[in-house]
Amino acid sequence: MRESTREYRFDWMLWSILENASRSTDGTPKEYRSLLDLVPHFSEVLDTFVRQGEPGLRFLRLIARYADMCSSANERGKLAALTTFCMATPILHAFDVVPVMLEALTVLGTVVLKRGTSEYLDYCCEVGFTETSCSAQRGSLGAFLAGGAVRPDFVVCDTPGICDTNANSFAFASAFLDVPFFQINYPPTLTDERARAYHRADFASLVSFLEERTGKRLDEERLMEVMRELARQDALASELIDLMRIRPCPVPGIYDLMLYGGRFMMSGTREYTELLESMLEVARENARLKRSGTRTGVERARGLFCYIDHYTTDARFWDWMETNEVSHLGSILFTFWNADAPYARGREEQGYTLDCSSLDAALDSLCDQMSRMPMIKQIRGPYDAPGMWLDDVLAEARLLQADFVAYIGSMGCRNSWGMNKLLVRDLERQGIPAVILFADAFDDRVASWETVTERLSEFLTVRGIIS
Amino acid sequence: MIETLRKAARSIGNPSLQAWNEGGGKVLGYPCTFVPEEIIDAAGILPYRLRGITAGTMSIGDAYFGPVICSFPKCILQLAGQGSYGFLDGAVVVNGCDSMRRLHECWRKASEDIPGTLPGFFHYMGVPHKATDYSIEWFKEELGILARSISDHFGTPVTTDSLRRSIRLFNEIRSLLSELDEMRMSETCPVTGSDAASIVLAGFAMPREEYRETLGKVMARLRKSKPVSDGKVRLMVVGSASDDADFVELVESTGAIVVSDCMCFGARSFLKRVDEDADPIEALAERYLGGNLCPRMFGWYKDRLAFVRDRALRSRVDGVILQNIRFCDLHGSENGLLERDLEAEGIPCMRIEREYGPLVETGRIKMRLDAFMERIRTVGGRRS
Numbered sequence: 001m002r003e004s005t006r007e008y009r010f011d012w013m014l015w016s017i018l019e020n021a022s023r024s025t026d027g028t029p030k031e032y033r034s035l036l037d038l039v040p041h042f043s044e045v046l047d048t049f050v051r052q053g054e055p056g057l058r059f060l061r062l063i064a065r066y067a068d069m070c071s072s073a074n075e076r077g078k079l080a081a082l083t084t085f086c087m088a089t090p091i092l093h094a095f096d097v098v099p100v101m102l103e104a105l106t107v108l109g110t111v112v113l114k115r116g117t118s119e120y121l122d123y124c125c126e127v128g129f130t131e132t133s134c135s136a137q138r139g140s141l142g143a144f145l146a147g148g149a150v151r152p153d154f155v156v157c158d159t160p161g162i163c164d165t166n167a168n169s170f171a172f173a174s175a176f177l178d179v180p181f182f183q184i185n186y187p188p189t190l191t192d193e194r195a196r197a198y199h200r201a202d203f204a205s206l207v208s209f210l211e212e213r214t215g216k217r218l219d220e221e222r223l224m225e226v227m228r229e230l231a232r233q234d235a236l237a238s239e240l241i242d243l244m245r246i247r248p249c250p251v252p253g254i255y256d257l258m259l260y261g262g263r264f265m266m267s268g269t270r271e272y273t274e275l276l277e278s279m280l281e282v283a284r285e286n287a288r289l290k291r292s293g294t295r296t297g298v299e300r301a302r303g304l305f306c307y308i309d310h311y312t313t314d315a316r317f318w319d320w321m322e323t324n325e326v327s328h329l330g331s332i333l334f335t336f337w338n339a340d341a342p343y344a345r346g347r348e349e350q351g352y353t354l355d356c357s358s359l360d361a362a363l364d365s366l367c368d369q370m371s372r373m374p375m376i377k378q379i380r381g382p383y384d385a386p387g388m389w390l391d392d393v394l395a396e397a398r399l400l401q402a403d404f405v406a407y408i409g410s411m412g413c414r415n416s417w418g419m420n421k422l423l424v425r426d427l428e429r430q431g432i433p434a435v436i437l438f439a440d441a442f443d444d445r446v447a448s449w450e451t452v453t454e455r456l457s458e459f460l461t462v463r464g465i466i467s
Numbered sequence: 468m469i470e471t472l473r474k475a476a477r478s479i480g481n482p483s484l485q486a487w488n489e490g491g492g493k494v495l496g497y498p499c500t501f502v503p504e505e506i507i508d509a510a511g512i513l514p515y516r517l518r519g520i521t522a523g524t525m526s527i528g529d530a531y532f533g534p535v536i537c538s539f540p541k542c543i544l545q546l547a548g549q550g551s552y553g554f555l556d557g558a559v560v561v562n563g564c565d566s567m568r569r570l571h572e573c574w575r576k577a578s579e580d581i582p583g584t585l586p587g588f589f590h591y592m593g594v595p596h597k598a599t600d601y602s603i604e605w606f607k608e609e610l611g612i613l614a615r616s617i618s619d620h621f622g623t624p625v626t627t628d629s630l631r632r633s634i635r636l637f638n639e640i641r642s643l644l645s646e647l648d649e650m651r652m653s654e655t656c657p658v659t660g661s662d663a664a665s666i667v668l669a670g671f672a673m674p675r676e677e678y679r680e681t682l683g684k685v686m687a688r689l690r691k692s693k694p695v696s697d698g699k700v701r702l703m704v705v706g707s708a709s710d711d712a713d714f715v716e717l718v719e720s721t722g723a724i725v726v727s728d729c730m731c732f733g734a735r736s737f738l739k740r741v742d743e744d745a746d747p748i749e750a751l752a753e754r755y756l757g758g759n760l761c762p763r764m765f766g767w768y769k770d771r772l773a774f775v776r777d778r779a780l781r782s783r784v785d786g787v788i789l790q791n792i793r794f795c796d797l798h799g800s801e802n803g804l805l806e807r808d809l810e811a812e813g814i815p816c817m818r819i820e821r822e823y824g825p826l827v828e829t830g831r832i833k834m835r836l837d838a839f840m841e842r843i844r845t846v847g848g849r850r851s
Binding site: 127128129130132133134157160161163164165167168170171172174175176181182183185187188189194197198201202205381382383384411412413414415416417418419420421422425436438 | 530531532533534535536537562564565566568569571572573576591593595596597599601602605608762763765766768769791793794796797799800801802803804806807820
């Protein structure tokens with residue numbers, strides 16, 4: 001890692017950029033346009049959010065606040081937990097612990113930093129981590145290993161049994177930084193009584209770990225407050241997804257990132273609720289006008305991403321979707337599986353219901369929520385087992401009337417690369433055009449964005465999805 | 468005698484296995500040390516650890532698995548797809564790691580295209596990633612389900628008595644292999660690392676009663692053998708699944724002797740005994756999950772470091788080879804930590820990433836080994 005990179009803390013840089021970005025429209029439109037010329041490496045991504053109007057600006061403020069929470073945790077005397085995107089955070093908030101989420105920070109770094117996160121990715125390898133490990137964690141982990149970010153007080157992850165490569169990043173961080181480690185570990189099934197009992201025993205063990213590390217009892221009032229907000233957010237997200245069923249899809253493509261990004265980083269906060277409300281307002285208006293959420297208001301195709309998105313520098317993925325008038329129907333990161341969600345209809349037993357009637361009920365329902373987080377639900381068992389990856393992708397593709405399904409992942413994703421050929425074959429057999437894009441969502445060096453778009457365009461053209 | 472074991476270690480089939488098969492004996496394959504062999508043996512079935520050696524192409528493996536997957540399960544699928552595992556009556560797949568767990572789907576789907584490649588009994592077993600009271604309880608239940616499934620499918624009951632008999636048999640084998648392990652670590656090591664690897668590997672593929680007898684005879688001879696380690700650089704091999712005795716032979720061709728290891732096809736498979744007095748299923752769950760040294764048990768790095776360090780010191784090695792199969796991130800990154808910590812204690816380490824299977828990379832690996840040996844010879848091995 002270059003000396004110049006070490007001079008600035010990674011999390012502080014993110015906060016500084018995002019904080020300034022969130023204020024970029026405080027002046028006049030003319031001042032904003034002039035500002036874009038001054039930030040050539042950031043202008044595209046900034047404008048991607050700003051042109052969304054209020055929702056985009058709310059999102060910028062939300063992620064700026066999250067970056068601030070993370071970068072200043074030590075100074076504010078808060079405990080920081082290094083954790084993963086599929087960890088449901090309300091339980092951490094209930095202990096006043098800041099969830100420092102590697103994947104979220106990697107995405108922010110990849111999208112907004114001039115050089116992406118390549119130096120942080122590579123620094124992991126410099127200190128012994130494998131280059132074949134998942135870039136979703138490595139993209140920010142390097143900064144933590146180099147001491148260029150907030151020092152975590154402990155590590156909590158919930159991916160063992162789901163994605164061992166992911167879990168391994170956290171185990172490595174714990175051993176390298178010599179901080180305590182706790183893992184939630186999932187069995188391969190979801191809805192049977194054995195799995196449920198295991199989830200609960202594991203969740204109780206997490207609560208004990210947090211009590212021990214923080215020296216505090218769980219703040220019941222805070223927990224209930226977060227959960228009530230979360231229930232409201234679930235309802236808003238469900239309505240947004242319901243709107244996506246309309247042809248043309250009235251929901252702008254970037255809302256996909258805003259929905260799950262906001263959820264991962266700031267679920268249970270008032271700011272996230274307000275973001276969702278503002279997103280819904282725009283989507284409802286588009287629906288009323290029968291407008292697509294794309295920039296031109298036209299929809300030429302509808303695409304579902306069966307795993308994750310591509311977080312290339314400058315948010316070019318979402319820009320490409322908009323430019324090509326392709327509606328983004330979300331990815332598995334989009335699905336949190338509250339029982340009332342549109343995709344859970346008819347499969348309610350696979351979803352969770354938040355219950356604030358007592359502390360025990362609240363903890364049980366949080367445990368249910370945690371065990372259904374994106375990726376946790378879909379790839380815990382065989383991809384074609386009931387309620388797993390294939391079932392979910394098929395149900396969503398049908399519900400949202402997808403014209404095609406595309407896979408994008410990371411080179412470190414052993415699980416999805418171990419079964420994506422099978423998944424795509426099964427989707428094609430069901431009449432859904434599907435494509436695997438060989439690329440790394442967080443590292444352009446594996447396959448350039450231009451290569452990815454060329455392949456995607458070719459697929460859409462050859463299959464007659466876009467003429 | 469040792470020639471029998473060498474042959475069994477270097478091929479998928481072996482004469483003893485063939486005789487067992489021809490006599491009507493059933494064979495059940497499993498890919499990982501988290502599957503208790505005793506349960507299979509207790510049903511009168513031969514437990515056979517799945518391997519991918521001899522795979523000469525990856526045409527089938529690559530058709531189902533993606534490109535960034537460990538070549539170990541790919542080679543197993545390749546062999547299954549091309550019919551090399553036609554002698555299997557069943558297979559148990561576990562979530563030992565991400566690549567290995569997907570063997571379950573890929574094998575099933577391959578069999579749709581290549582009929583007859585999926586054994587009649589095909590079972591998936593979930594293994595927790597931690598050893599707590601509730602995870603061991605879960606694992607115990609999984610073992611119970613496995614035992615019942617085998618009993619039901621093959622019509623051969625797994626009883627408490629048959630389990631106790633099998634546990635005793637496997638413990639006897641473990642005792643003999645542990646003695647071999649001590650012999651290797653001593654100053655007067657009487658066996659090369661490649662032969663030691665063959666001795667252990669054969670035990671995953673032969674009928675166990677016969678293996679115990681053969682092993683007993685080999686050990687009797689080794690007890691009287693002269694040292695073969697004199698003047699050689701003493702090395703330890705650590706890391707990913709390595710069932711290739713030729714790899715060890717390659718290491719030893721540089722003037723070294725491999726006197727110790729920490730691998731699942733090596734010492735990690737036999738060092739811990741099963742409690743013969745406890746409830747058999749409970750004892751098996753404790754033995755196979757509790758204290759397992761695979762890095763897929765997240766959060767126990769310090770214990771594993773202590774184990775490797777202890778073995779390195781006891782076997783007086785001059786250096787440690789930390790190897791991993793490409794895309795095995797669990798061992799690969801743990802090797803990074805081990806390198807940092809062992810080097811800090813004055814133990815020279817060499818990290819190497821390799822492909823599983825036939826030694827297609829012999830030249831590259833040999834060059835790295837030569838450089839490592841040069842370092843040890845010029846700078847010195849472990850500082851005592």
